[in-house]
Amino acid sequence: QVQLQQWGAGLLKPSETLSRTCAVYGGSFSGYYWSWIRQPPGKGLEWIGEINHSGSTNYNPSLKSRVTISVDTSKKQFSLKLSSVTAADTAVYYCAGGPYGIGRSFDLWGRGTLVTVST
Amino acid sequence: QSVLTQPPSVSGAPGQRVTISCTGSSSNIGAGYDVHWYQQLPGTAPKLLIYGNSNRPSGVPDRFSGSKSGTSASLAITGLQAEDEADYYCQSYDSSLSGSLFGGGTKLTV
Numbered sequence: 001q002v003q004l005q006q007w008g009a010g011l012l013k014p015s016e017t018l019s020r021t022c023a024v025y026g027g028s029f030s031g032y033y034w035s036w037i038r039q040p041p042g043k044g045l046e047w048i049g050e051i052n053h054s055g056s057t058n059y060n061p062s063l064k065s066r067v068t069i070s071v072d073t074s075k076k077q078f079s080l081k082l083s084s085v086t087a088a089d090t091a092v093y094y095c096a097g098g099p100y101g102i103g104r105s106f107d108l109w110g111r112g113t114l115v116t117v118s119t
Numbered sequence: 120q121s122v123l124t125q126p127p128s129v130s131g132a133p134g135q136r137v138t139i140s141c142t143g144s145s146s147n148i149g150a151g152y153d154v155h156w157y158q159q160l161p162g163t164a165p166k167l168l169i170y171g172n173s174n175r176p177s178g179v180p181d182r183f184s185g186s187k188s189g190t191s192a193s194l195a196i197t198g199l200q201a202e203d204e205a206d207y208y209c210q211s212y213d214s215s216l217s218g219s220l221f222g223g224g225t226k227l228t229v
Contacts, residue, residue: 060216103212105167107167
């Protein structure tokens with residue numbers, strides 16, 4: 001059974017860079033597109049972006065100028081960097097995976113982690 | 120504008136049937152892209168409930184069903200149970216975003 005586990009700083013100050021890494025255990029890495037999704041407290045889900053094992057990326061246009069997603073296939077890990085964070089970036093961040101193909105679903109989810117941006 | 124619209128809340132008594140709508144546009148559902156549904160229990164990650172408009176992953180009860188028509192999709196839940204109380208989200212691909220789009224979510228109260 002595939003498991004996703006993420007780590008990174010949980011408390012940031014405004015203007016800092018949010019960094020998170022997600023490791024994939026127990027299943028195929030190359031067979032999925034890997035995404036980052038976030039959920040502000042009490043609000044809905046927002047897709048941040050995605051990457052495949054070859055490093056091909058797609059980003060949400062609303063965040064594209066601040067987001068970088070990278071992959072380390074040898075470690076079965078993918079990472080998120082979000083620069084110049086503000087309080088509006090406070091959210092539970094999820095890593096997730098979905099099959100290849102346009103309009104993919106998110107079949108695999110990691111446990112979310114709350115990232116707080118505060119002075 | 121790239122938006123999937125869901126009702127903020129729906130409710131039903133145990134045993135009843137409820138439906139949750141998801142209305143999109145010509146850049147997402149109306150363009151023929153699949154709709155997927157997720158169930159999010161309090162304090163947990165979303166769980167895939169319906170994929171490809173109407174398909175259930177293994178382990179999802181057949182009380183849950185999905186459909187799609189035109190620029191909208193619906194999730195139906197029959198035989199409501201207390202454990203179904205959760206937030207439900209639709210998701211599709213949007214050609215304007217070149218990426219995934221979620222609905223605003225619907226809170227189901229049983």
